[in-house]
Amino acid sequence: MIKPLIFPAFLATILTGCGLIPHQEPSSVTDVELAQRMEFANKEMQVRLQYSDWLLASQPQQREQERDRLQGQPDLESRVSLAMVNSHPAESVASRRGGLDALKALQPELGLDAQAFLRSWIALGEQLLERDGRRDDQSQEVQRLKRQIEQLSAIDEQLNRRKYQETGGTRP
Numbered sequence: 001m002i003k004p005l006i007f008p009a010f011l012a013t014i015l016t017g018c019g020l021i022p023h024q025e026p027s028s029v030t031d032v033e034l035a036q037r038m039e040f041a042n043k044e045m046q047v048r049l050q051y052s053d054w055l056l057a058s059q060p061q062q063r064e065q066e067r068d069r070l071q072g073q074p075d076l077e078s079r080v081s082l083a084m085v086n087s088h089p090a091e092s093v094a095s096r097r098g099g100l101d102a103l104k105a106l107q108p109e110l111g112l113d114a115q116a117f118l119r120s121w122i123a124l125g126e127q128l129l130e131r132d133g134r135r136d137d138q139s140q141e142v143q144r145l146k147r148q149i150e151q152l153s154a155i156d157e158q159l160n161r162r163k164y165q166e167t168g169g170t171r172p
Helices: 002-020 031-057 060-070 076-086 093-109 112-166
Strands: none
Touching: 031 076, 031 112, 060 076, 076 093, 076 112, 093 112
């Protein structure tokens, strides 16, 4: 007699417990909100692309003026722009490294689209640094070889003078 009552009591307990679970409304994004977000993301990306295009075509004096304008600005966009200016391919290696490091540090604060854009900017900047590093190494090697050639030429000249003097001033 108790057994037939156990199942309905168990079922009632479970159903009562389900009512205690807080009910959450699903967060649905309407089509209008999604379209607005996409439009904003597209405009933001367009502005970022235009800025990078201007920056890459800029002259040293323009970059210096931009650096002065952005220096000390606390907002995120200014800090990103300053890091981009500092990582310009024509800047010094130290400035470029600092700019790329700053961009990496700022990435988590940005949206996904901006992060994707900056990953490309950073990857290209690192490739250019690597290429320039190889070029600098090659240039140093060329300078080292030139010095060795000059030293060998000086030694050869000294040997030729001695030989000339030993033969009594007559050339062989």
